[in-house]
Amino acid sequence: MTLLTLRELGVTRRGRTVLQGINLRVGTGEIVGLIGPNGAGKTTLMRAALGLIPPTGHSSLAQLAPRARGRAVAWLPQAREIAWQVDVATLILLGRTPHLATGQKPNATDRAAVDRAIARMDLSAFRDRTATRLSGGEQARVLIARALAQDAPLLMADEPIAGLDLAHQIGTMKRFADLAAEGRSVIVSLHDLGLAARHCTRLVVIDKGRMVADGTPLETLTQTLVRDVFGVDALVQATPDGILFQPRDIVG
Amino acid sequence: MTRLTLILSGLLVALFVTALLIGPAHISPGPSLRALIMGGEGPMTLVMREIRLPRALLGLLIGGALGLAGAAMQGYLRNPLADPGLIGVSGSAALGAVLAIQTGFATTWSLGLPMAALSGAVLGVCAVLLLAGPRGSSLSLILAGIAISALAGALTALVLNLSPNPFAANEIVFWMMGSLSDRSMTHVWIALPFILLGSALLASLSRGLDALTLGEDAAEAMGIGLRRMRLTLIFGTAAVVGASTAVAGAIGFVGLVVPHLLRPFVGARPGRLLLASTLGGAAMLLAADIVVRAILPDRDLKLGVVTALIGAPLFLHLIYRTRQDAT
Structure with missing residues (x-):
């Protein structure tokens, strides 16, 4: 089954082409790491795929009706916004919005989804706390839980692990692996290539608005590509224990 | 129904009955209520x-409308300092009313003043839509509202400045303070459809406002249509604020303070705040109108003055509390 199809997706803003020629098919059970330097177009790619900015070309998600799209994909933006002092469980329950018809109250299924998301993100202790009074990393985990509660087959997350402590970075990537094991898929942008190499089943490399590589971490994350795209000299080594990635110095 | 809704509803009923029983004509509660319900001949x-x-009724309608519009505006802009007057509709409605008083249009036709104010509100909302567009950031809406308010305020000041008639100027100044005295059922019938329509529009925003958190x-991305929300908010607010200003003048602080005051009691959920703030706004305005008649019955104390006198200290207290919260 295909969860997302992009054909010749592009974005032009203020007469400047910021993204072009993106072709991508994401099936079930994948963890797709979206990597690339700052300003490469990772966020633009995800927002255009969702139809939040008008794209050229084709995106299977952008064509859906708004609520149907909300059930097909959960979107976790990079900006961590929590506008009001609501408690954690209430905030996570907002993830059920696309499942509720006008005026419909959350039912047992919705509450169960919230409970699962809370357990997954290790937030049981924070359930009744005010979300805005938590630390930045804790808030990030609450917002990931909100996206998990949406219970969509596809999760798109924009730098979800930035600002988390090491254990929760790895923990979050492992939660994504759990989702993939259930037959869902995750598209996640991230800057930590070590974590990307280790936990993603597939890497899509974006540079200057174009897709320059797409494949397993071992295929894509070559020394040449890392030097050309990121300007970094790095050691990439396949070990029996997974891929080791160690950046050494900047090039040039 | 939650406990808060029950408490506020009970308070509202008590205030409404009290408002009916207070006035310069000294008649005892029993006979006056009987006269109200049973009717009959006679002055009572x-x-x-x-x-x-x-x-x-106007206190109930306008207070509720202002409370609701304030809660919706704060929820949409995600800013506790937002106020229903922010989009410039109250300013432009006031300008329409001021022109009607100045030109004498208000005296030639009994509905001249409210109709002129409503026209001002419609022009104001058109200008805001033209400036801010149906799609755009909340900042563009705020800026457009400030620009329209400033322009309407400047034109109002110009009318006062050039007014050759001191009586008209006096009347304008008093009208702008906002009041519910000497209003008739005609005023209720003018305001009612707009307030009901606008309130229905604003109430429909509940889920969207929650999601905007x-x-x-x-x-x-969760399926909330922002473009539609924005238009619903602008038209809903314009309808209730335009109609309120048209029949009662400018009454400030209700839409600002009431949502802020009640937010902690609804777990800060912007959707649930809508109903609470409607009830709370109606209660605050009825209470203020009772104060107006109880404290200085023969000095024609203006309602807008009293809401500001009650609202400003409350607001200061809230700011103080927010500051403590932040540290």
Whole structure:
């Protein structure tokens, strides 16, 4: 089954082409790491795929009706916004919005989804706390839980692990692996290539608005590509224990 | 129904009955309520049905509308300092009313003033839509509202400045303070359809406002139509604020303070705040209108002055509390 199809997706803003020629098919059970330097177009790619900015070309998600799209994909933006002092469980329950018809109250299924998301993100202790009074990393985990509660087959997350402590970075990537094991898929942008190499089943490399590589971490994350795209000299080594990635110095 | 809704509803009923029982004509509660409900010939029925009932009804309607619009505006802009007057509709409605008083249009036709104010509100909302567009950031809406308010304020000041007639100028100044005295059932019938329509529009925003807690991008991705929300908010607010200003003048602080005051009691959920703030706004305005008549019955104390006198200290207290919260 295909969860997302992009054909010749592009974005032009203020007469400047910021993204072009993106072709991508994401099936079930994948963890797709979206990597690339700052300003490469990772966020633009995800927002255009969702139809939040008008794209050229084709995106299977952008064509859906708004609520149907909300059930097909959960979107976790990079900006961590929590506008009001609501408690954690209430905030996570907002993830059920696309499942509720006008005026419909959350039912047992919705509450169960919230409970699962809370357990997954290790937030049981924070359930009744005010979300805005938590630390930045804790808030990030609450917002990931909100996206998990949406219970969509596809999760798109924009730098979800930035600002988390090491254990929760790895923990979050492992939660994504759990989702993939259930037959869902995750598209996640991230800057930590070590974590990307280790936990993603597939890497899509974006540079200057174009897709320059797409494949397993071992295929894509070559020394040449890392030097050309990121300007970094790095050691990439396949070990029996997974891929080791160690950046050494900047090039040039 | 939650406990808060019950408490506020009970308070509202008590205030509404009190508002019906207070006035310069000294009649005891029993006979006055009987005259109101049973009717009959005589001055008592006239006083109750033509003077006190419309006044209490307008207090209920306008207070509720302002509370609701304030909660919706704060929820949409995700800013506790937002106020229903922010989009410039109250300013432009006031300008329409001021022009009607100045030109004498208000005296030639009894509905001249409210109709002119409503026209001003319609022009104001058109200007805001033209400036801010149906789609755009909340900042563009705020800026457009400030620009329209400033322009309407400047034109109002110009009318006062050039007014050759001191009586008209006097009347304008008093009208702008906002009041519910000497209103008739006609005023209720003018305001009612707009307030009901606008309130229905604003009430429909509940789920969208909740989702906006997570920011515009996340809300839109969850299926919330931001463009439609924005138009619903602008038209809903314009309808209730335009109609309120048209029949009662400018009454400030209700839409600002009431949502802020009640937010902690609804777990800060912007959707649930809508109903609470409607009830709370109606209660605050009825209470203020009772104060107006109880404290200085023969000095014609203006309602807008009292809401500001009650609202400003409350607001200061809230700011103080917010500051303590932040540290």
